[in-house]
Amino acid sequence: MPYELYYWDGLQGRGEFVRLALEESSADYVDIARGSDGPGQGTKAMLALMGSENEPHIPFAPPFLKDGGLIVPHVANILMYLGPKLGLAPRDEGLRFVANGLQLTIADMLAEVHDTHHPLSTDLYYEDQKEAAKQRSSAFIEQRIPKFLGYFERVLQQNPHGDKQAVGDAPSYVDLSLFQLMEGLHYAFPRAMKSAAKRYPALTALREAVRIRPNIARYLTSDRRLAFNTSGVFRHYPELDQED
């Protein structure tokens, strides 16, 4: 039975971090909300599941994964669940918690990326919080990007097994997520990221290495990979970007 991925159609968003892992390992999966409106398919099916009044384990928000009867919500949780099954998690039990810790730091940074364009309320349009968004973005670019990316760079540099992967001696889902994080930041903040290659060499090399992994390369040119747009977490609003 294929995995069922539930995430909003029309954007990469948080679902993309799960998609990359499924694609890298050629897993059998269905992207439910992108399906036609057949039974159990489409956005309607996703919303019905979220609104269910008898489902024992309801998710708060997409993305979530359904594997048989089990619903697993939250990107890091999904990846911790899928990692070992897809061969994308460290074999060592302890290192799996290290991987999950890194994934949660990526999730924290993502939440801050979201807040650059929605600092006051997720229920207001960007246009109605633009001035606050400028302030938040400026602080994000000046303080938070260096703090987070500097951290991930150190993680790579200090990996005893070398800086080609974030944890252990083999690629994991964390590396795929770091790729996506870098892609998104370069899309949303091209000016702020102009010197990233120089400042974060290991992270930049990892990004390039992931991009040419055969399954990832194939996925990126498929029509399953949507382009970044201003509906996702990463949004390019030139007025929010600045030199670092």
Add this chain to the structure above:
Amino acid sequence: MPYELYYWDGLQGRGEFVRLALEESSADYVDIARGSDGPGQGTKAMLALMGSENEPHIPFAPPFLKDGGLIVPHVANILMYLGPKLGLAPRDEGLRFVANGLQLTIADMLAEVHDTHHPLSTDLYYEDQKEAAKQRSSAFIEQRIPKFLGYFERVLQQNPHGDKQAVGDAPSYVDLSLFQLMEGLHYAFPRAMKSAAKRYPALTALREAVRIRPNIARYLTSDRRLAFNTSGVFRHYPELDQED
């Protein structure tokens, strides 16, 4: 060897969610940053570990747990790691991911609580972003509290094993965290939470049930339980509170 919990001294903060699990299960642990400045003790030791240039798995931020040579960062990750060891996780493997999903939703709500007083930048003082904080808090109270607490109420109500616990048929670390979440919200937003007991009866009953668990009750009156204050995630600024 006792568990070592690393978290900022002087506040409950995110560390408190881990402390409650350790206290409930009478685990042997040391609260490192609250120790005197002996070797490996105190805030200095915590900062040294975070700044280490040869530690293979550095944490991004407190809290983190050290268990022998393993460093586990992030509240939800720590609790997923500790849960089974402390007898505070579901026995069923699948349900552990359900528990982790709930814990991550609590983490998401906490991040939004933090943003009520720091909507523009974590590097600015509250006083320098007060106007934005008012807007963010207002949206939080009107839209986000009902959305999150309404969700947790449904989770309890729809638990096939009854509404006395969030997941499965026995108390877990998630219940302790829901208690702490409710405590914090009542402290920070007493006016907004005035009708909470009526709107979220199962959640309110859970809060009261956790409070009188013997080990928790003992902990809450010990000097290890610090009072809420305006250094933590939950802060009571009357100007940010309003009727719901």
